[in-house]
Amino acid sequence: MAQDHPGTAAVATGNKYEIIGLDVPEETLFNGDLLVASLSESPRRVNSIYYYDDTGSLLFERLCTEKTYYLFRTERDILAEYAKDIAETTGSVFLVELGSGNAEKTTLLIDAYARSHGLTSYAAVDINRSILERAAENILSVSPDLNFLGVVGTYQAGLAEVKNLAAPKLLICLGSTIGNMHNDELDNLLLSARSSLTHGDYFLVGIDLDKETTMLEAAYNNQTAILANLCVLQHLNWRFGANFQIFQFRHLSVHNKDLHRMESYLESTQNQLITIDKLQFSFDLSKGELILTEIMNKVKVCDFSNMLSQFGFRRVQHWTDLQERYALVLCRLVDS
Template sequence: MKPAVEWRQPLCSADNEAFAADLHAALARVPKAISPKYFYDEAGSRLFEQICELPEYYPTRTERALIEAHAADMAEQFGPGVQLVEYGAGALRKVRLLLDAIPRDGVQFVPVDISGPHLLAACDALAADYPGLSIQPLVADFTRPHTLPPCPEGSRRVGFFPGSSIGNFTPTEADAFLRLAASELAGGGLLIGIDLVKDEATLHAAYNDAAGVTAAFNLNLLHRARRELGADFPPDGFEHLAFYNPAYRRIEMHLRATRALELRVGGEAYAFHEGETLHTEHSHKYTVAGFQALAARAGFSPGKVWTDANGWFAVLWLEARPGE
């Protein structure tokens, strides 16, 4: 009998060479900014899982409650026979709610994530709990060209992108990802979670938790640079900064220099003046209508929408138009 976890690909896009090149570029530009994908080494992935359990961090529990309540309705949109592709798969918790609503013999699951050890450990746990489920993990940066396994005959490809992770993309990056997804999901669809526009106090608390876990998550990016690239900087040289920028409808996360200092990487020295930041992440907030319009321009047709009673979060079904 074939093992459930049967298809693995070596990590090729988040290696030290790529991290070093992107970090040098980030530190050389004005203003300094780097992709949030470098948060997610093994330590960063663990910290993010802790963030998801924090009382202040509403997105995870709100989205989970939505999927739990409407899983059967969501799964009905997929149709019989599905290759379910989860982008940025992480710990594979929310997808279990969907898998429980789909006939086990009618699904192949393809989780895609940049953090190889974290993904493969999650797949092993999933395989133990779902014996017989075909799981084909792909270690890759899903925003860059990647090759999915062939879609089984008689199935259609459906994407799952929970966690409001689309909010981490700039509008240009979100458009590029949606176009890529519309192309590889052609004839299928995408189930996606988005964080909605809301009061600033709720947003501020979610990214500045009292326990300091989000701060540790943010600072881990520099600690990763020290571990993997030999980066040198004062231990107390940077602090976590997160705030809502209403002009862009987004939370911004930065690492702010506590004083004038140098950050050295690979023989290069980059000066920071006191208060200068390295922009590490943004999290855009959407309206349902605004996001549906963005998706429509990328090749999707709007479908069902599920929202919570507070109007804080939404899960959208988008039909991917058939390829030409």
């Protein structure tokens, strides 16, 4: 990462578009030692980052168009209806987004801030430089006067980079991203978020609300979700020289009511020996044995707010759709 915060200077001098930061090494993102450790656990597990190679990213875009996958559309609709309210609640702020992707939904928020407060500055953090370039293209096409700063890096590295940007700030985390995190990952993110913000800064988070099993399981068991899950094995095959036979597994996504989350698995349909050549690792899979590939936490607004309060954030307001399937929660840092 750059150490002299050139992005800050870019905004100050009126440059509209800059991407800073070094590409994240693939061995950092796709750590073979961690993969071996997780596949040695009981139950066996694969980090959900293996969903996101080129094929996986395309499948996710397709998943967002599936009729049963309500998350993307619902969050977009909430933003379309309440972006102005959010902008008026926070006042003029520097927008910082974690995991921006192509920033399609974020344009709704940026447009509201531009209309309410004039020229807006926006920093996007993502591990993928090309995605940041697409985000800049999307955003600047609708907000040409915006100051755009892209930061290539992990969430923690990106947050450290934007720490010295002008306050007040609004940190944005859309797409129910935090719902895919295990407890230790979420704790690390929230600690990093708190350290990158100052007293009075805001944090806007998209969360999927706990609901009935039928709707949840329909969202994660459509045809695209099945393909995306199986493609995790394809990713492991080409990256690490594994011998997963995709047609010897079946997709399974179930609602764990006790833990308030959806869980996606790959179930072995026969006894088989898995070898991962590049990692010099092998293991036996029994028929019916499961590999956990993703968790998707489903929460209540009050429980989520209580959890955030442990990290110094106080809920200011939240917005939901009419069916209360999804929520945008706005918090403010009161204990830094």
